[in-house]
Amino acid sequence: MAHEQHNYLNHQKGIWSWLTTLDHKRIGIMYFVAIMSFFFLGGVFALLVRAELFTPGKTLFSADVYNRMMTYHGAIMVFMVIVPGIPAIFGNFVLPIMIGAKDVAFPRLNLMSWYMLMIGAMITGSTLFMQNVDTGWTFYTPYSSIKTGMGVIPMVLGVFIIGFSSILTGLNFIVTTHKLRAPGMTMNRIPLMVWALYSTAILQVLATPVLAITLLLLIAEKALGVGIFDPQLGGDPVLFQHFFWFYSHPAVYIMILPAMGVISELVATYSRKVIFGYTAIAYSSLAIAGVSFLVWGHHMFVSGQSEFAGILFSFITMLVGVPTAIKLFNWISTMYKGSIRLDAPMLFAIGFMFLFTIGGLTGVYLASTGMDVHFHDTYFVVAHFHYVMVGGTLMALMGALIYWFPKVTGKIYSDLLGRIAWVFIFTGFNVTFFPQFILGNMGMPRRYYDYLPTFTELNQMSTFGSWLIGTGFLVGLFGVFHALLKGKEAGNNPFGGKTLEWTIPSPPPHENFDKTPVISGGPYEYR
Amino acid sequence: MSTANHTGGFHHAHHFNSLEHQYDTSKQGIWLFLVTEILMFGGLFVAYAIYHSLYPQVFHAGSKQLSVVLGAVNTVVLLFSSFTMALGINYVQRGMKNKAIIALAVTIACAAIFMVVKFFEYTHKFHVGTVPGKYAYTEELSASGEKVTKVGALLAEANKLSVAEREHKLHLDETEYEHLTLLEKTKNWPLFFGFYFVMSGIHGLHVLAGAFLIFWVLLKVIKNQVGPEYYTPVEGVGLFWHVVDLIWIYLFPLLYLVG
Ligand code: HEM
Ligand SMILES: [Cu+2]
Numbered sequence: 001m002a003h004e005q006h007n008y009l010n011h012q013k014g015i016w017s018w019l020t021t022l023d024h025k026r027i028g029i030m031y032f033v034a035i036m037s038f039f040f041l042g043g044v045f046a047l048l049v050r051a052e053l054f055t056p057g058k059t060l061f062s063a064d065v066y067n068r069m070m071t072y073h074g075a076i077m078v079f080m081v082i083v084p085g086i087p088a089i090f091g092n093f094v095l096p097i098m099i100g101a102k103d104v105a106f107p108r109l110n111l112m113s114w115y116m117l118m119i120g121a122m123i124t125g126s127t128l129f130m131q132n133v134d135t136g137w138t139f140y141t142p143y144s145s146i147k148t149g150m151g152v153i154p155m156v157l158g159v160f161i162i163g164f165s166s167i168l169t170g171l172n173f174i175v176t177t178h179k180l181r182a183p184g185m186t187m188n189r190i191p192l193m194v195w196a197l198y199s200t201a202i203l204q205v206l207a208t209p210v211l212a213i214t215l216l217l218l219i220a221e222k223a224l225g226v227g228i229f230d231p232q233l234g235g236d237p238v239l240f241q242h243f244f245w246f247y248s249h250p251a252v253y254i255m256i257l258p259a260m261g262v263i264s265e266l267v268a269t270y271s272r273k274v275i276f277g278y279t280a281i282a283y284s285s286l287a288i289a290g291v292s293f294l295v296w297g298h299h300m301f302v303s304g305q306s307e308f309a310g311i312l313f314s315f316i317t318m319l320v321g322v323p324t325a326i327k328l329f330n331w332i333s334t335m336y337k338g339s340i341r342l343d344a345p346m347l348f349a350i351g352f353m354f355l356f357t358i359g360g361l362t363g364v365y366l367a368s369t370g371m372d373v374h375f376h377d378t379y380f381v382v383a384h385f386h387y388v389m390v391g392g393t394l395m396a397l398m399g400a401l402i403y404w405f406p407k408v409t410g411k412i413y414s415d416l417l418g419r420i421a422w423v424f425i426f427t428g429f430n431v432t433f434f435p436q437f438i439l440g441n442m443g444m445p446r447r448y449y450d451y452l453p454t455f456t457e458l459n460q461m462s463t464f465g466s467w468l469i470g471t472g473f474l475v476g477l478f479g480v481f482h483a484l485l486k487g488k489e490a491g492n493n494p495f496g497g498k499t500l501e502w503t504i505p506s507p508p509p510h511e512n513f514d515k516t517p518v519i520s521g522g523p524y525e526y527r
Numbered sequence: 528m529s530t531a532n533h534t535g536g537f538h539h540a541h542h543f544n545s546l547e548h549q550y551d552t553s554k555q556g557i558w559l560f561l562v563t564e565i566l567m568f569g570g571l572f573v574a575y576a577i578y579h580s581l582y583p584q585v586f587h588a589g590s591k592q593l594s595v596v597l598g599a600v601n602t603v604v605l606l607f608s609s610f611t612m613a614l615g616i617n618y619v620q621r622g623m624k625n626k627a628i629i630a631l632a633v634t635i636a637c638a639a640i641f642m643v644v645k646f647f648e649y650t651h652k653f654h655v656g657t658v659p660g661k662y663a664y665t666e667e668l669s670a671s672g673e674k675v676t677k678v679g680a681l682l683a684e685a686n687k688l689s690v691a692e693r694e695h696k697l698h699l700d701e702t703e704y705e706h707l708t709l710l711e712k713t714k715n716w717p718l719f720f721g722f723y724f725v726m727s728g729i730h731g732l733h734v735l736a737g738a739f740l741i742f743w744v745l746l747k748v749i750k751n752q753v754g755p756e757y758y759t760p761v762e763g764v765g766l767f768w769h770v771v772d773l774i775w776i777y778l779f780p781l782l783y784l785v786g
Binding site for chain 1: 540541542548551552553555556559560562563564566567568569570571574577578581582585659660661662714715717718720721722724725729
């Protein structure tokens with residue numbers, strides 16, 4: 001290389017310049033480092049939980065330790081990995097560039113959101129060393145409020161702060177999308193990734209405050225004993241569930257919509273075709289966001305809510321399938337007769353479609369009131385949400401990582417390593433979680449430390465699968481270091497993408513664009 | 528910022544086209560944030576509505592115990608402070624620095640009055656034992672084996688005294704004595720005070736936060752960092768303050784007047 005290019009990575013030097021940066025691209029990288037560390041921790045807990053279930057009865061540690069590890073695994077994965085994951089890492093990096101902006105609307109707020117995530121994570125994590133929490137990530141009352149230890153308070157406080165971080169990121173993205181688009185970039189010309197992030201942001205802003213108040217009430221309940229959730233004092237523990245799921249169901253879409261955005265980008269780029277049904281994909285994100293507020297009751301079919309409520313929630317839940325299917329069919333139509341290249345990101349995209357479909361279809365089982373009575377709180381549910389959240393979001397996250405890696409670092413991620421990681425993750429995933437559908441159907445309850453000896457084989461298969469997944473992610477991580485040290489120079493547009501980020505150098509300059517681009521057409525003009 | 532542009536001494540950040548562009552953007556951000564505040568309190572209002580419909584008697588008896596006079600005073604104080612805040616913004620926009628300083632200072636004073644009144648309300652509640660949930664109960668058991676409330680204990684003591692002695696020794700006047708008696712007869716009454724303390728407590732924290740923010744913009748006014756060309760922070764804080772007032776306008780009738 002003749003002379004070093006001036007870009008956002010060498011614009012300023014030193015760790016301090018990173019910790020105080022207002023550049024959305026650097027903040028995206030800081031999120032990547034933070035969230036991947038959380039993911040590693042959550043993953044270790046997963047492997048330990050699974051290892052404990054290798055044999056019935058005690059395998060490695062006590063039931064008490066098991067409950068805590070299961071709680072930390074769930075809470076870390078949900079609140080610190082999957083919810084912030086794609087929006088905070090890749091949204092931060094690509095959203096402003098994709099709409100031709102120099103930064104997000106509020107760069108300082110953006111940095112503050114990162115610090116809030118760190119502070120929240122530290123407070124939550126500190127309970128690991130002081131008071132242990134064994135409530136599961138849902139913190140259901142009255143167990144969390146009356147029975148178990150005071151560690152619930154810092155744990156929940158940390159999650160509250162993390163929620164704040166999520167609200168602020170969402171707010172920033174909404175305003176950025178409204179106000180900072182380049183000239184000519186109408187709402188109907190923004191890339192589908194941006195549509196997905198925008199819909200997600202709306203959910204973050206509208207749903208998270210309800211979680212905030214729920215968690216505050218739980219803290220008040222535990223610290224002041226206000227009795228709102230305590231039946232002995234006249235309160236109702238089920239109200240907590242209503243509040244909790246009013247957030248947490250939409251949160252499922254906070255987790256999955258950004259992933260769908262990634263898949264749209266990958267499918268368009270690797271099929272070399274105009275995306276089929278741009279408007280349908282774009283607006284179905286909004287539709288999913290809207291409907292997701294009306295379905296929380298499907299988590300409570302057996303909580304004693306009225307039969308009418310059950311039927312209504314069941315019906316509306318199934319409605320979410322419609323916009324979701326629209327997306328899936330549009331992706332498949334895009335691939336149809338496209339010049340598909342099965343590079344690693346595309347493999348992850350196809351993996352997403354496959355696993356998410358299984359997760360979605362089993363969701364229909366759970367949404368049927370009658371069947372849910374059979375499946376409720378069994379391993380069927382565990383398998384279902386892992387297919388949706390892990391099979392969906394993590395597949396997209398890996399695809400996004402390899403796809404945008406050259407843009408972020410200027411180096412190409414080894415496609416071979418990407419494919420090896422894919423093989424391990426994809427097969428490992430199915431080996432881990434498919435048996436859990438069967439286990440659930442046979443009646444093995446979730447969150448249990450022990451199980452009947454008849455369930456042993458399937459559990460061992462599942463545990464074996466978890467090692468495959470673990471290996472897959474280690475390969476993926478190795479790929480990052482390999483690419484940083486040995487990766488080929490990327491050039492502006494190694495994969496032939498059409499969105500704006502591929503028109504600027506890799507890594508991008510400090511202010512993204514030397515001249516503000518002027519947009520005159522749609523985002524995916526292939527053929 | 529390295530490439531900041533200047534307009535009359537106030538500059539906009541590099542990623543905006545103009546000062547107006549930055550202003551519009553900030554304003555949208557502030558409004559969105561206020562939406563989240565309202566949604567958060569919305570959760571509380573929903574919970575309140577549910578329990579009010581489940582236990583109307585509890586809320587009736589509970590609200591009687593609150594001082595409508597003090598609540599009304601605070602309502603007036605906050606309404607007035609909204610007015611002075613609006614004045615403050617207006618003066619900043621018109622470049623009348625000294626008047627702006629006075630208006631903002633008065634607003635902060637109002638916030639302080641509000642908090643002082645709240646302090647007296649709270650301490651009195653602690654005094655008579657109308658506290659939330661499990662803290663309303665003492666450890667002692669009554670003759671029938673039930674846990675005794677602190678109010679119950681206080682009433683038992685009051686019943687041994689004459690009206691004048693109650694006033695004197697226990698700081699209980701006759702109306703309050705009657706209200707407490709009514710309260711004590713209502714099952715689960717501490718639930719009301721759970722709502723009272725949580726709702727007014729979270730609102731009180733917002734008043735404090737608002738006062739700090741107003742102080743922050745007051746400093747900006749003094750240091751000439753805001754003025755007719757650039758007043759976004761003042762306006763943003765003002766909007767926040769109006770929402771804090773607005774929420775109190777809902778809390779006051781819900782908590783004090785429902786009975
Ligand atoms: C190597 C991959 C993983 C394995 C082997 C694994 C395994 C497990 C196991 C055994 C449980 C306990 C289930 C129960 O007893 O109910 C569990 C719970 C859970 N997992 Fe995972 N998991 C993995 C990855 C993830 C990821 C990436 C997420 C992120 C969304 C996640 C989210 C959860 C949640 C939310 C729970 C529920 C915890 C609770 O019920 O409180 N898991 N997982
Ligand atoms: Cu749900």
